[in-house]
Amino acid sequence: MREEMNISIAPYESFGVNDHFYGSTHIRLFAHMAKFICGEILLVDHDEYRWVERGQLQEFLFAPADIKFVEMLQKEV
16 A cells, blocks of 8 residues: 555455456455555555445446455445
8 A cells, every 4th residue: 555555554354365367467466454554645556546435336447356355345244
């Protein structure tokens, strides 16, 4: 998060792992639940950010490798 948004977080629990293939390129993403520690959001690789409710996630487009985590968030109570 520091590299992409200039903020510090404290991960506290694993949320999941996703293996995704972009053609012949394999990536493995590890997601964690985390608490915000400090920093002011400064976007480095993204055009914008928003805080939304889980029920609003279907209104946005996500990178293919992120969709599994979005679906997991939508199912969480």
